[in-house]
Amino acid sequence: MSTPAVEITGLIKRYGPKTAVDGLDLKMERGHLLALLGPNGAGKTTTIEICEGFRRPDGGSVRVLGHDPVSEGAALRPRVGVMPQGGGAYPGVHAGEMLTLVAACAANPLDPAWLLDVLGLAPVAGTPFKRLSGGQQQRLSLACALVGRPELVFLDEPTAGVDPQARRLVWELLAALRSDGVSVLLTTHLMEEAEALADQVVIVDGGRVIAEGTPSALTAEDGDAAQLRFKARPGLDTELLSAALPEGYEVDESSPGYYLVTGRVSPQVVSTVTSWCAQQGVLAEELHVGRRDLEEVFLELTGRNLRS
Numbered sequence: 001m002s003t004p005a006v007e008i009t010g011l012i013k014r015y016g017p018k019t020a021v022d023g024l025d026l027k028m029e030r031g032h033l034l035a036l037l038g039p040n041g042a043g044k045t046t047t048i049e050i051c052e053g054f055r056r057p058d059g060g061s062v063r064v065l066g067h068d069p070v071s072e073g074a075a076l077r078p079r080v081g082v083m084p085q086g087g088g089a090y091p092g093v094h095a096g097e098m099l100t101l102v103a104a105c106a107a108n109p110l111d112p113a114w115l116l117d118v119l120g121l122a123p124v125a126g127t128p129f130k131r132l133s134g135g136q137q138q139r140l141s142l143a144c145a146l147v148g149r150p151e152l153v154f155l156d157e158p159t160a161g162v163d164p165q166a167r168r169l170v171w172e173l174l175a176a177l178r179s180d181g182v183s184v185l186l187t188t189h190l191m192e193e194a195e196a197l198a199d200q201v202v203i204v205d206g207g208r209v210i211a212e213g214t215p216s217a218l219t220a221e222d223g224d225a226a227q228l229r230f231k232a233r234p235g236l237d238t239e240l241l242s243a244a245l246p247e248g249y250e251v252d253e254s255s256p257g258y259y260l261v262t263g264r265v266s267p268q269v270v271s272t273v274t275s276w277c278a279q280q281g282v283l284a285e286e287l288h289v290g291r292r293d294l295e296e297v298f299l300e301l302t303g304r305n306l307r308s
Protein backbone atom coordinates (compact mmCIF):
# COMPACT_ATOMS: atom_id res chain seq x y z
CA MET A 1 0.00 0.00 0.00
CA SER A 2 1.33 3.49 -0.84
CA THR A 3 2.20 5.87 1.94
CA PRO A 4 -0.38 8.62 2.61
CA ALA A 5 -0.04 11.85 0.62
CA VAL A 6 0.25 13.74 3.91
CA GLU A 7 0.55 12.40 7.44
CA ILE A 8 0.79 14.80 10.38
CA THR A 9 1.06 13.62 13.97
CA GLY A 10 0.98 15.83 17.06
CA LEU A 11 2.17 18.91 15.15
CA ILE A 12 3.17 21.89 17.27
CA LYS A 13 4.26 25.33 16.06
CA ARG A 14 4.84 28.35 18.26
CA TYR A 15 5.51 31.96 17.31
CA GLY A 16 7.05 33.34 20.51
CA PRO A 17 4.42 32.94 23.22
CA LYS A 18 1.67 32.15 20.68
CA THR A 19 0.94 28.48 19.97
CA ALA A 20 -0.39 28.55 16.41
CA VAL A 21 -0.60 24.78 15.96
CA ASP A 22 -1.30 22.76 19.07
CA GLY A 23 -1.05 19.00 18.57
CA LEU A 24 -2.65 18.69 15.14
CA ASP A 25 -3.17 15.24 13.58
CA LEU A 26 -4.15 14.76 9.96
CA LYS A 27 -3.92 11.97 7.41
CA MET A 28 -4.70 12.41 3.75
CA GLU A 29 -4.79 9.47 1.34
CA ARG A 30 -3.27 9.67 -2.13
CA GLY A 31 -5.62 10.90 -4.83
CA HIS A 32 -7.91 12.61 -2.34
CA LEU A 33 -8.92 16.24 -2.15
CA LEU A 34 -8.80 17.44 1.45
CA ALA A 35 -10.27 20.79 2.47
CA LEU A 36 -8.74 22.29 5.60
CA LEU A 37 -11.26 24.66 7.16
CA GLY A 38 -11.10 26.91 10.20
CA PRO A 39 -11.71 30.47 11.36
CA ASN A 40 -9.09 33.18 10.80
CA GLY A 41 -5.99 32.38 12.84
CA ALA A 42 -6.86 28.69 13.33
CA GLY A 43 -3.43 27.57 12.12
CA LYS A 44 -4.21 26.43 8.56
CA THR A 45 -1.54 28.43 6.71
CA THR A 46 1.07 27.56 9.34
CA THR A 47 0.26 23.86 8.91
CA ILE A 48 0.44 24.07 5.13
CA GLU A 49 3.71 26.02 5.23
CA ILE A 50 5.23 23.33 7.45
CA CYS A 51 4.10 20.66 4.95
CA GLU A 52 5.68 22.72 2.17
CA GLY A 53 8.98 22.80 4.09
CA PHE A 54 8.88 26.60 4.49
CA ARG A 55 8.62 26.44 8.29
CA ARG A 56 10.06 24.05 10.84
CA PRO A 57 7.75 22.51 13.43
CA ASP A 58 8.46 22.78 17.17
CA GLY A 59 7.08 19.30 17.79
CA GLY A 60 5.36 16.33 16.18
CA SER A 61 6.01 14.75 12.84
CA VAL A 62 5.08 15.60 9.26
CA ARG A 63 5.47 13.28 6.27
CA VAL A 64 4.69 14.41 2.75
CA LEU A 65 4.60 11.55 0.20
CA GLY A 66 6.50 9.64 2.89
CA HIS A 67 9.28 12.25 3.22
CA ASP A 68 10.32 14.87 5.73
CA PRO A 69 9.51 18.21 4.03
CA VAL A 70 12.60 19.98 5.40
CA SER A 71 15.44 17.43 5.33
CA GLU A 72 14.12 15.74 2.16
CA GLY A 73 12.81 18.92 0.54
CA ALA A 74 14.99 18.54 -2.55
CA ALA A 75 13.44 15.15 -3.33
CA LEU A 76 9.92 16.48 -2.78
CA ARG A 77 10.12 19.75 -4.72
CA PRO A 78 9.69 18.24 -8.21
CA ARG A 79 6.70 16.20 -7.01
CA VAL A 80 4.78 18.88 -5.12
CA GLY A 81 3.01 22.04 -6.34
CA VAL A 82 2.56 25.02 -4.06
CA MET A 83 0.18 27.97 -4.23
CA PRO A 84 0.85 30.27 -1.27
CA GLN A 85 -1.81 32.50 0.26
CA GLY A 86 -2.18 35.62 -1.89
CA GLY A 87 -0.04 34.10 -4.66
CA GLY A 88 2.99 36.17 -5.62
CA ALA A 89 5.44 36.70 -8.49
CA TYR A 90 8.03 39.20 -9.71
CA PRO A 91 5.92 42.36 -10.27
CA GLY A 92 7.38 43.19 -13.71
CA VAL A 93 7.25 39.72 -15.24
CA HIS A 94 4.54 39.02 -17.83
CA ALA A 95 1.97 36.34 -16.97
CA GLY A 96 3.00 34.06 -19.85
CA GLU A 97 6.73 34.51 -19.12
CA MET A 98 6.18 33.68 -15.48
CA LEU A 99 4.43 30.43 -16.26
CA THR A 100 7.01 29.46 -18.91
CA LEU A 101 9.79 30.15 -16.40
CA VAL A 102 8.21 27.88 -13.80
CA ALA A 103 7.50 25.22 -16.46
CA ALA A 104 11.20 25.27 -17.49
CA CYS A 105 12.11 24.04 -13.98
CA ALA A 106 9.97 20.88 -14.36
CA ALA A 107 11.03 17.62 -16.03
CA ASN A 108 7.73 17.04 -17.83
CA PRO A 109 5.63 20.21 -17.63
CA LEU A 110 2.17 20.86 -18.97
CA ASP A 111 1.99 23.18 -21.97
CA PRO A 112 1.93 26.70 -20.45
CA ALA A 113 -0.18 28.06 -23.34
CA TRP A 114 -2.79 25.36 -22.77
CA LEU A 115 -2.90 26.04 -19.03
CA LEU A 116 -3.24 29.81 -19.57
CA ASP A 117 -6.15 29.08 -21.88
CA VAL A 118 -7.87 26.67 -19.45
CA LEU A 119 -7.65 29.27 -16.68
CA GLY A 120 -8.93 32.07 -18.92
CA LEU A 121 -5.57 33.87 -18.82
CA ALA A 122 -4.63 33.71 -22.51
CA PRO A 123 -5.81 37.30 -23.17
CA VAL A 124 -3.50 38.62 -20.42
CA ALA A 125 -0.44 36.45 -21.21
CA GLY A 126 1.50 39.61 -22.17
CA THR A 127 0.41 41.65 -19.15
CA PRO A 128 2.89 42.32 -16.33
CA PHE A 129 2.00 40.54 -13.09
CA LYS A 130 1.49 43.81 -11.18
CA ARG A 131 -1.16 44.94 -13.72
CA LEU A 132 -3.21 41.76 -13.45
CA SER A 133 -6.37 41.95 -11.34
CA GLY A 134 -6.34 40.17 -7.97
CA GLY A 135 -8.35 37.26 -9.37
CA GLN A 136 -6.05 36.96 -12.41
CA GLN A 137 -3.00 36.93 -10.13
CA GLN A 138 -4.63 34.13 -8.11
CA ARG A 139 -5.27 32.10 -11.25
CA LEU A 140 -1.69 32.61 -12.44
CA SER A 141 -0.40 31.40 -9.07
CA LEU A 142 -2.59 28.34 -9.41
CA ALA A 143 -1.23 27.73 -12.91
CA CYS A 144 2.34 27.98 -11.53
CA ALA A 145 1.49 25.38 -8.85
CA LEU A 146 0.12 22.97 -11.46
CA VAL A 147 2.36 23.40 -14.50
CA GLY A 148 4.99 20.89 -13.28
CA ARG A 149 2.39 18.04 -13.17
CA PRO A 150 2.75 17.56 -9.40
CA GLU A 151 1.56 14.43 -7.61
CA LEU A 152 0.41 16.57 -4.71
CA VAL A 153 -0.60 20.23 -4.53
CA PHE A 154 -0.98 22.56 -1.57
CA LEU A 155 -3.37 25.41 -2.36
CA ASP A 156 -3.86 28.10 0.28
CA GLU A 157 -7.22 29.76 -0.48
CA PRO A 158 -7.05 29.17 -4.25
CA THR A 159 -10.32 30.97 -4.98
CA ALA A 160 -9.96 33.95 -2.62
CA GLY A 161 -10.77 37.10 -4.59
CA VAL A 162 -11.76 35.13 -7.69
CA ASP A 163 -15.07 36.03 -9.37
CA PRO A 164 -17.87 33.42 -9.56
CA GLN A 165 -17.23 32.62 -13.25
CA ALA A 166 -13.51 32.01 -12.70
CA ARG A 167 -14.24 30.13 -9.47
CA ARG A 168 -16.26 27.60 -11.48
CA LEU A 169 -13.28 27.23 -13.85
CA VAL A 170 -10.96 26.59 -10.93
CA TRP A 171 -13.39 24.08 -9.44
CA GLU A 172 -13.57 22.19 -12.76
CA LEU A 173 -9.80 22.14 -12.94
CA LEU A 174 -9.48 20.86 -9.36
CA ALA A 175 -12.09 18.16 -9.99
CA ALA A 176 -10.17 17.12 -13.14
CA LEU A 177 -6.91 16.95 -11.16
CA ARG A 178 -8.58 14.72 -8.62
CA SER A 179 -9.89 12.43 -11.36
CA ASP A 180 -6.32 12.18 -12.65
CA GLY A 181 -5.20 10.93 -9.23
CA VAL A 182 -3.48 14.13 -8.08
CA SER A 183 -3.69 14.66 -4.30
CA VAL A 184 -4.93 18.14 -3.36
CA LEU A 185 -4.80 19.79 0.06
CA LEU A 186 -6.51 23.17 0.04
CA THR A 187 -7.70 25.72 2.53
CA THR A 188 -10.82 27.73 1.95
CA HIS A 189 -13.34 29.91 3.73
CA LEU A 190 -16.00 28.91 1.21
CA MET A 191 -18.00 26.07 2.71
CA GLU A 192 -19.74 25.58 -0.63
CA GLU A 193 -16.32 24.96 -2.21
CA ALA A 194 -15.41 22.33 0.37
CA GLU A 195 -18.81 20.67 0.04
CA ALA A 196 -18.58 20.58 -3.77
CA LEU A 197 -15.02 19.32 -4.09
CA ALA A 198 -13.67 17.58 -1.02
CA ASP A 199 -13.41 13.88 -0.27
CA GLN A 200 -12.35 14.78 3.23
CA VAL A 201 -12.97 17.90 5.32
CA VAL A 202 -10.83 18.73 8.35
CA ILE A 203 -11.99 21.59 10.59
CA VAL A 204 -9.35 23.17 12.81
CA ASP A 205 -9.68 25.71 15.58
CA GLY A 206 -7.05 26.90 18.02
CA GLY A 207 -4.42 24.84 16.18
CA ARG A 208 -6.23 21.52 16.69
CA VAL A 209 -8.58 19.36 14.67
CA ILE A 210 -12.10 19.69 16.04
CA ALA A 211 -13.97 17.66 13.41
CA GLU A 212 -13.25 15.65 10.29
CA GLY A 213 -15.01 13.42 7.80
CA THR A 214 -16.61 13.46 4.40
CA PRO A 215 -18.88 16.46 3.76
CA SER A 216 -21.95 14.19 3.88
CA ALA A 217 -20.87 12.55 7.16
CA LEU A 218 -20.27 15.95 8.75
CA THR A 219 -23.64 17.31 7.70
CA ALA A 220 -25.62 14.09 8.32
CA GLU A 221 -28.35 14.06 10.93
CA ASP A 222 -30.15 11.15 12.43
CA GLY A 223 -33.88 11.25 11.69
CA ASP A 224 -34.78 12.64 15.11
CA ALA A 225 -32.44 15.56 14.77
CA ALA A 226 -33.65 16.92 11.40
CA GLN A 227 -34.13 20.64 11.44
CA LEU A 228 -36.66 23.16 10.26
CA ARG A 229 -35.35 26.57 9.33
CA PHE A 230 -37.08 29.70 8.22
CA LYS A 231 -36.46 33.38 7.77
CA ALA A 232 -38.70 36.10 9.16
CA ARG A 233 -38.37 39.51 10.74
CA PRO A 234 -35.77 39.57 13.54
CA GLY A 235 -36.82 39.41 17.18
CA LEU A 236 -39.74 36.95 17.10
CA ASP A 237 -40.57 35.59 20.55
CA THR A 238 -38.91 32.17 20.25
CA GLU A 239 -40.09 31.12 23.72
CA LEU A 240 -43.68 31.71 22.70
CA LEU A 241 -43.18 29.68 19.51
CA SER A 242 -41.52 26.86 21.49
CA ALA A 243 -44.51 26.84 23.83
CA ALA A 244 -46.84 26.40 20.83
CA LEU A 245 -44.92 23.29 19.78
CA PRO A 246 -45.07 19.88 21.51
CA GLU A 247 -42.64 19.30 24.35
CA GLY A 248 -39.00 18.66 23.38
CA TYR A 249 -38.82 21.14 20.49
CA GLU A 250 -36.51 24.10 20.67
CA VAL A 251 -36.56 27.32 18.68
CA ASP A 252 -33.50 29.48 18.31
CA GLU A 253 -32.83 32.70 16.38
CA SER A 254 -29.44 31.53 15.07
CA SER A 255 -28.65 34.94 13.58
CA PRO A 256 -30.95 37.98 13.27
CA GLY A 257 -34.02 36.93 11.30
CA TYR A 258 -32.91 33.29 10.86
CA TYR A 259 -34.79 30.74 12.95
CA LEU A 260 -33.97 27.14 13.67
CA VAL A 261 -36.47 24.61 15.09
CA THR A 262 -34.86 21.43 16.42
CA GLY A 263 -36.74 18.21 17.12
CA ARG A 264 -38.40 15.61 14.89
CA VAL A 265 -39.96 17.53 12.04
CA SER A 266 -43.48 16.33 11.20
CA PRO A 267 -46.16 17.88 8.96
CA GLN A 268 -47.91 19.07 12.16
CA VAL A 269 -44.79 20.88 13.34
CA VAL A 270 -44.44 22.68 9.99
CA SER A 271 -48.11 23.63 10.12
CA THR A 272 -47.83 24.89 13.75
CA VAL A 273 -44.81 27.04 12.88
CA THR A 274 -46.43 28.62 9.82
CA SER A 275 -49.77 29.25 11.55
CA TRP A 276 -48.01 30.69 14.63
CA CYS A 277 -46.12 33.05 12.31
CA ALA A 278 -49.40 33.95 10.57
CA GLN A 279 -50.94 34.81 13.96
CA GLN A 280 -48.03 37.22 14.50
CA GLY A 281 -48.68 38.73 11.06
CA VAL A 282 -45.33 37.40 9.88
CA LEU A 283 -44.53 35.48 6.70
CA ALA A 284 -42.18 32.51 7.28
CA GLU A 285 -39.89 32.70 4.25
CA GLU A 286 -37.35 30.23 2.90
CA LEU A 287 -38.87 27.41 4.93
CA HIS A 288 -36.51 24.47 4.75
CA VAL A 289 -36.62 21.02 6.30
CA GLY A 290 -33.58 18.80 6.19
CA ARG A 291 -29.88 18.48 6.64
CA ARG A 292 -27.66 21.22 7.88
CA ASP A 293 -25.20 22.48 5.36
CA LEU A 294 -21.46 22.57 6.02
CA GLU A 295 -21.58 26.26 6.92
CA GLU A 296 -24.11 25.54 9.68
CA VAL A 297 -21.96 22.68 11.02
CA PHE A 298 -18.88 24.93 10.88
CA LEU A 299 -20.64 27.70 12.83
CA GLU A 300 -21.98 25.23 15.38
CA LEU A 301 -18.48 23.85 15.94
CA THR A 302 -16.49 27.08 15.89
CA GLY A 303 -19.09 29.51 17.26
CA ARG A 304 -20.64 32.59 15.72
CA ASN A 305 -18.36 35.16 17.28
CA LEU A 306 -15.89 37.06 15.15
CA ARG A 307 -12.24 35.99 15.49
CA SER A 308 -9.48 38.52 15.85
Ligand SMILES: Nc1ncnc2c1ncn2[C@@H]1O[C@H](COP(=O)(O)OP(=O)(O)OP(=O)(O)O)[C@@H](O)[C@H]1O
Nearest residue numbers: 015018019020038039040041042043044045046047
Ligand atom coordinates in the same frame (compact mmCIF):
# COMPACT_ATOMS: atom_id res chain seq x y z
N1 LIG B 1 4.99 34.79 11.30
C1 LIG B 1 4.20 34.85 12.36
N2 LIG B 1 4.60 35.42 13.52
C2 LIG B 1 3.79 35.46 14.60
N3 LIG B 1 2.54 34.96 14.64
C3 LIG B 1 2.08 34.38 13.51
C4 LIG B 1 2.88 34.30 12.31
N4 LIG B 1 2.14 33.68 11.37
C5 LIG B 1 0.96 33.39 11.93
N5 LIG B 1 0.91 33.80 13.21
C6 LIG B 1 -0.20 33.62 14.18
O1 LIG B 1 -0.45 32.23 14.27
C7 LIG B 1 -1.85 31.97 14.30
C8 LIG B 1 -2.22 31.05 13.14
O2 LIG B 1 -2.05 31.79 11.93
P1 LIG B 1 -2.32 31.10 10.51
O3 LIG B 1 -1.92 32.10 9.47
O4 LIG B 1 -1.67 29.78 10.46
O5 LIG B 1 -3.92 30.93 10.56
P2 LIG B 1 -4.95 30.61 9.38
O6 LIG B 1 -5.85 29.56 9.91
O7 LIG B 1 -4.23 30.32 8.12
O8 LIG B 1 -5.74 31.99 9.28
P3 LIG B 1 -6.47 32.71 8.01
O9 LIG B 1 -7.74 31.96 7.79
O10 LIG B 1 -6.73 34.09 8.53
O11 LIG B 1 -5.54 32.67 6.85
C9 LIG B 1 -2.53 33.34 14.26
O12 LIG B 1 -2.81 33.71 15.59
C10 LIG B 1 -1.49 34.24 13.67
O13 LIG B 1 -1.66 35.57 14.13
